Amino acid sequence: MEWKATCPYNPKLDLKDCYLYDTTLRDGEQTPGICFTKEHKLDIAKKLDDMGVKQIEAGFPVVSASERDIIKTISSEGLNAEILALCRVVKDDIDKALECDVDGIITFIATSPMHLKYKLHKELDEVEQMGMDAIEYAKEHGLFVAFSAEDATRTPIEDILRIHKNAEEHGANRVHVADTVGCATPQAMHFICSELSNTLKKAHIGVHCHNDFGLAAINSIYGLMGGAKAVSTTINGLGERAGNAPLEEFVMTLKALYEHDMGLKTEKLKSLSQTVEEYSKIKLAENKPIVGNIVFYHESGIHVDAVLENPLTYEPVLPEVVGQERKIILGKHSGCKAVASRLMEQGIETDREHLWEIVKKTKETRESGVEITDNVFKNIVHQILDDKK
Structure with a gap:
């Protein structure tokens, strides 16, 4: 690539x-x-x-x-x-x-x-x-x-x-x-x-x-x-x-x-x-071009879907070229592919119905003011999957 x-x-x-x-x-x-x-x-x-x-x-x-x-x-x-x-x-x-x-x-x-x-x-x-x-x-x-x-x-x-x-x-x-x-x-x-x-x-x-x-x-x-x-x-x-x-x-x-x-x-x-x-001790803006902490982060579902197939759809250069790393962020704008990708990273399998519920709960949680950390996401997943057992 x-x-x-x-x-x-x-x-x-x-x-x-x-x-x-x-x-x-x-x-x-x-x-x-x-x-x-x-x-x-x-x-x-x-x-x-x-x-x-x-x-x-x-x-x-x-x-x-x-x-x-x-x-x-x-x-x-x-x-x-x-x-x-x-x-x-x-x-x-x-x-x-x-x-x-x-x-x-x-x-x-x-x-x-x-x-x-x-x-x-x-x-x-x-x-x-x-x-x-x-x-x-x-x-x-x-x-x-x-x-x-x-x-x-x-x-x-x-x-x-x-x-x-x-x-x-x-x-x-x-x-x-x-x-x-x-x-x-x-x-x-x-x-x-x-x-x-x-x-x-x-x-x-x-x-x-x-x-x-x-x-x-x-x-x-x-x-x-x-x-x-x-x-x-x-x-x-x-x-x-x-x-x-x-x-x-x-x-x-x-x-x-x-x-x-x-x-x-x-x-x-x-x-x-x-x-x-x-x-x-001069702190950089998070979105500072090239070296900012979040310039290779993606949340929007439309963007994430494309990035998972080819990162250059929404990245001007590959992050490793400048010593950065790509990260998919879960939040208000997340879609199914982003959530499915995160579930796969954690070795969790689920059907489409449960996936949709996890996506919905993820959005609602972020909109309530809670950041979707790994632990928060795990709690969302376990809550939904345990309720369906």
Whole structure:
């Protein structure tokens, strides 16, 4: 059986050399209220590495001595993934990243008129020079360097192109289009990345999308369509305000809908999501796409009847592909096939008349406000079958 449902109108994406740089440990931890321990961060980093993530942004070294210790510990773990750290365009920030033995840095400064006027109180040419000086300094110390123009999606396109071309000429390995307040549409991300792709010769383009309007995953994909190579994600979509592009949604949208496999072990998605949920104490919605607890549960009789014959009738992918399990839930909307399936699981045989009575009693019990747990269902069955003896 096929592992996913297929829409014949979806385009296939011919993407080459695309990869993730996951920022759960940095931007994800900037979710208000989250503070990962050293053990938490190391465990998440190992799990990301085991899944096949190419780059892990491990933290922001200037934050504290403890943060630097954690980043250095992750760097010394011998992971396959490259370990990156975030730095302002400040020499001291880069020196602190060097103390952590990271493979590279993401250095950033805002470029939009809004941020220049109200946050930095500087002119764009001064900000640009600060960025170039930081790139040069980091490259002199042998680091991989990504340069991020913060609030790029509210920066005039001519400034984006000039600054990122300048960054490339100063040695930046990658330049980032940061949708800092999630205000770009997919078409805007495609346009910006296309223009950059036509301007740059060597540097990769990365996209860092926030999810304020629920567009981070699709904006990231449109960035790839426009020529980007790298995408910033977080597990469970953690991050400032509404969060960042959720790794699980982005990866599975690409894999299942656009038929581009990034080579990650997607069967580990649910487990990793649960780990991050536990450590962050940010509880997921039960129906969170891909990793929510109930997204492969079925109750409606019409759905269950079909799912029992072929799960893809009502599942976009098979649950095991993302480390999930299918479950048939008994309740108000249950039909005969669902109840018969549950009876069979419990080794109970009955005739059609009794089956109908069990279905009816199951519906009535749920409508009375009682959840149909295994024990409740067993009591219903025994009550009906014992009464008929």
